[in-house]
Amino acid sequence: MKPIQQEPSRSGRERENLLGKLKEAQKKFGYVSREFIAETARSHGLPISEVYGVTTFYSFLSTRPLGKYVIRICKSIPCYLKNADMIINSVALETGIRPGQTTADGKFSFELTNCIGACDLAPAMLVNHEVYGPLTPGKIAEILKACK
């Protein structure tokens, strides 16, 4: 095994781009793989556990492959008050998957998320980086249909 190279840190700021790098991998591959974590740890002179710890801390980074379209439905109180449960059910119905799952064809991943700052549009969701609201089951069908 190749020894881990640990460059003496000059400014201690080599890690600044770590999150960016992990996000790039997420964007490019749809997840942050074990291999990528190990490789990044090596190139930054950090323990693998450290990079894994960072990866799993943030909800927009995933260690399992996500679909082309990631649906994130807000489950926080303001959306809940506006019947987010109905939206959760109708996304489940449309996609055939439950929160935490990805469709077999890799098209959709379905996640529940905390407040996305769209409470005036409640019930709201993000599909990748687009925000949608106020949602109805009818609108859900329309939005998901437009995802090619």
Added chain:
Amino acid sequence: MPEKRIILKNCGVIDPGDIHTHLAHDGFKAWEKARNEMTPEAVVAEIKTSGLKGRGGAGFPCGLKWELARREPADEKFLIANADEGEVGTFKDRHLLRHDPFTLIEGMAIAAYAIGAKKAYIYLRAEYHYLLEGLEVAIDQVKQKGFLEHLDMEIHEGAGAYICGEESALMDSIEGKRGEARYRPPFPPTKGLWGKPTVINNVETLMNIPTIILQGSKWFRGIGTEQSKGTKLFSVSGDVKKPGVYELVLGSSLQELVVDLAGAKSIKMVQVGGATGGIIPYSMITTPLAYETVLGSGAVTVFDESREILDFLHRTMEFLAEESCGKCTPCREGTEAMMEILGRLTTGDGKQEDIQALEDLSATMKLSSLCGLGQAASIPVLDTLKYFRNDYETRIKQSVFLRSLRGML
């Protein structure tokens, strides 16, 4: 007290994609005044005198924060605009970033000059990725006009974590770590990002700066109450006819906001300040919104009479347990334990002792948690125990009765 547009004055008026429309509305006049007519010390003094306090939730005096960082000898200092608006029910900064990015950049130009920072970050939450491009365009335009020669400005995008809105966790996140709260002291103005003096201000706080510099601290002090100067943005959601962002003079009543402006009817209670915000029952609806009473981030969530207290609390605690960074035990374990108890109460398995357990846990968490998340997690529990104790006791009595029936069958 009336609605007053100080922070929102440009929203819907200027074109956020064209700096010329901003310049036509006094844009960057405050920065020019600060740069040409005032020393950094004078800018700090002006903000200190204005009485401006932080708008993100904690309400720390802005001028004092700046002064601490200004006085700290260091080869390098940082300014961070906290645009990690993750507080539940808060969306005012989203509105500001989308409709008036220039005033934020101007406020940051002035703040950086005042504290002596040459590098500034905007920490933007990942959920607001759709605002990134607009912000980048705005920064470019400001640069091209020559207003940012003293300052390197960079947008740092988060990756999804509520706790990163907490300033010490936010700095750890920029440093490429898990966003975990730090032990304090030292406080950021002394030792912040990479151990250097750092000022972290909320977007709305920074957007107050240009107007204060232009109109003067005396003018600003004339608005609001004794301890709460200026106006405040409120994000109103929940059981209201017209959810949205409203700007009111501090000290205006909750009734004016939720009933007169947002059109709420048959109110049971209002939570002010987000997930860990205080609970105001309808009987106290005339409560003024100010630092002296309730304010927080200005999140205002309205619950009508059909809403169940325990159901709401259980969901809130689930959220806090999920978002606790896990570094300190009182918060990590306390939020979990509270979630379990509240879940038990919700599903009809509660016991009389549960109320006492919630109170005991609250006291410990408040006293010994590392940051605001754990310290404030129990506020909605304690407030509802104060105003809606009956809801708890009735539920427990019913549960005990139903369980006794079950035992007989």
